[in-house]
Amino acid sequence: xxxxxxxxxxxxGVTLVVTVGIVGLFTLGIVGTSRKPRQEGEAVAxxxxxRTGAYxxxxxxxxxxxxxxxxxxxx
Numbered sequence: 001x002x003x004x005x006x007x008x009x010x011x012x013g014v015t016l017v018v019t020v021g022i023v024g025l026f027t028l029g030i031v032g033t034s035r036k037p038r039q040e041g042e043a044v045a046x047x048x049x050x051r052t053g054a055y056x057x058x059x060x061x062x063x064x065x066x067x068x069x070x071x072x073x074x075x
Contacts, residue, residue: 022064029057 032054035047 018064022061025057025064026061029054029061032057 032050035050
C-alpha cells in the first residue's frame with residue numbers, strides 16, 4: 001500500500017481554501033444581519049444593502065453545502 005502524497009496535499013489544500021472561504025462568507029452574513037443604522041435616514045439605504053448582501057452570503061453557503069452533499073450522494 002502506497003500513499004500518493006501529492007494527491008493528499010492537493011486535497012488538503014483545496015479543503016483548507018474552501019473551508020476558510022465558506023466560514024468567511026458565513027461571517028460576512030452574520031455581520032451584515034447585525035448592522036444597525038447610525039442615523040434615521042441611513043436605515044433604508046445602508047441597512048437594506050447590508051441585509052441583502054448578508055442573505056446572498058447565506059445563500060452561497062447553503063449552495064456550497066448542498067453541492068457537497070450532492071458530491072457525496074452521487075458517488
